[in-house]
Amino acid sequence: AQSVTQLGSHVSVSEGALVLLRCNYSSSVPPYLFWYVQYPNQGLQLLLKYTSAATLVKGINGFEAEFKKSETSFHLTKPSAHMSDAAEYFCAVTGSGGSNYKLTFGKGTLLTVNP
Amino acid sequence: DTEVTQTPKHLVMGMTNKKSLKCEQHMGHRAMYWYKQKAKKPPELMFVYSYEKLSINESVPSRFSPECPNSSLLNLHLHALQPEDSALYLCASSQGQRMDTYEQYFGPGTRLTVT
Numbered sequence: 001a002q003s004v005t006q007l008g009s010h011v012s013v014s015e016g017a018l019v020l021l022r023c024n025y026s027s028s029v030p031p032y033l034f035w036y037v038q039y040p041n042q043g044l045q046l047l048l049k050y051t052s053a054a055t056l057v058k059g060i061n062g063f064e065a066e067f068k069k070s071e072t073s074f075h076l077t078k079p080s081a082h083m084s085d086a087a088e089y090f091c092a093v094t095g096s097g098g099s100n101y102k103l104t105f106g107k108g109t110l111l112t113v114n115p
Numbered sequence: 116d117t118e119v120t121q122t123p124k125h126l127v128m129g130m131t132n133k134k135s136l137k138c139e140q141h142m143g144h145r146a147m148y149w150y151k152q153k154a155k156k157p158p159e160l161m162f163v164y165s166y167e168k169l170s171i172n173e174s175v176p177s178r179f180s181p182e183c184p185n186s187s188l189l190n191l192h193l194h195a196l197q198p199e200d201s202a203l204y205l206c207a208s209s210q211g212q213r214m215d216t217y218e219q220y221f222g223p224g225t226r227l228t229v230t
Contacts, residue, residue: 032215043119043205043221044158051215090157094214101171101212103219105157 002027002093004074006106014114019063019078021109023091026072033074034092034103035065044090050074061085086113118142119222121206127228130196136225138189138206146212147189148219149181150205158205164189165212196229203227 007022025031032051036044048059055067065076074091091106119140128134138147146165150158163171164183178200180192189206203224209217 041223041226043207043223044219045221046218049218100215101163102160103214108155108157 002029002031002104004033004091004093004104004106006089006091006109008109009107010110010112012112012114013081015083016080019076019081019085019111021076021089021091021111023065023074023076023106024072025074025091025093027093032094032100033065033067034094035059035063035074035076036090036092036105037061038088038090038108040087047076047089081111081113083113083115086111119206119208119220121204121222121225123225124223125226125228127230128193128196129230130198132196133192133194135193136191136204136206136227138191138208138222139187140208140220141187142208142210142220143186144208144210144220145186146209146217147183148207148209149189149191150207152203152205152224154202162191163212170212193227196227198229201227201229 003026005024034049035047038044047063048057050057050067058064063078088108090108092103122137149161152158160173161175162181167183178195182190205224206222207219209219211217
């Protein structure tokens with residue numbers, strides 16, 4: 001079974017500072033990994049996904065993530081935080097074969113951006 | 116049009132009521148999903164429809180009854196709910212059911228309160 005662990009339920013950064021949201025995965029098969037963002041009172045939006053192509057994945061809104069198999073990690077970064085980045089971020093994993101219909105989400109990390 | 120719409124936005128119902136949630140997409144997607152999201156928690160998959168047939172039921176209680184009348188519409192019928200069923204109900208759709216291949220598009224959700 002696949003799972004993800006997000007380290008830090010709440011991350012606070014200053015506007016213009018680096019954003020780093022941590023995600024570690026556990027999977028017995030090659031994982032497919034995702035980062036979603038959820039703004040208050042809205043649904044989820046896909047930021048980026050890793051599907052075994054390039055290990056450095058670029059997404060929308062200036063975010064990127066690097067897949068590191070040796071560290072079983074898929075951390076999300078953005079060089080310079082914007083006030084508009086304040087939201088809940090979810091890392092998710094799906095498996096291959098028969099289990100690839102289901103996204104398993106981490107518990108989420110709330111990002112606050114201070115002016 | 117990459118939008119998934121959900122109605123109503125908010126719903127308050129008593130434990131003896133019968134109500135329905137509605138989800139609509141016009142992207143030609145053939146897979147549709149219902150998720151339940153409790154406050155400060157990640158979404159949990161409830162049901163998956165593929166080509167208008169129920170393909171996955173994640174052991175959801177029978178007081179939740181999904182229906183897919185056509186390829187654009189997904190309903191969730193609610194009956195005899197409990198207060199612990201209060202949550203944000205999210206609908207999503209994708210071109211196909213494989214999460215390693217297709218992106219899920221989420222609607223804004225219906226916030227349900229059971230009194």
